[in-house]
Amino acid sequence: VPVIALLFVAGALGAAMIRFGAPRAIGLAQDNLRAGVAPVREVMDGLAIVAAGCLLIVPGFLTDAAGLLLLVPWVRRGVGHALLYRALSP
Numbered sequence: 001v002p003v004i005a006l007l008f009v010a011g012a013l014g015a016a017m018i019r020f021g022a023p024r025a026i027g028l029a030q031d032n033l034r035a036g037v038a039p040v041r042e043v044m045d046g047l048a049i050v051a052a053g054c055l056l057i058v059p060g061f062l063t064d065a066a067g068l069l070l071l072v073p074w075v076r077r078g079v080g081h082a083l084l085y086r087a088l089s090p
Contacts, residue, residue: 010064014056017071021049044080 025046029039048070055067069075 007059007064010056010067011059013055014067016053017049017056018053021048021053025049040084041077041080044084045076048076048079 017083025042029042029046029068032039052067055063055070070079
């Protein structure tokens with residue numbers, strides 16, 4: 001019973017992250033665009049929050065651990081930097 005309860009809690013947390021975290025990141029990106037600044041960090045944070053929410057919704061402890069790690073800001077930045085480096089390197 002506790003394992004099933006933890007899975008439901010993780011799923012609810014993931015849904016909440018997608019519902020509330022993503023629009024906040026989009027708003028910050030729009031604010032930066034209005035200020036004339038490229039919103040790279042905000043877009044990467046938004047994508048990481050949505051990915052974390054999706055990983056938390058999928059049942060399983062490894063996906064929950066990965067989703068929780070993506071909620072940590074310095075982990076999000078590191079993953080974002082690694083993805084950008086990989087995408088921009090020839």
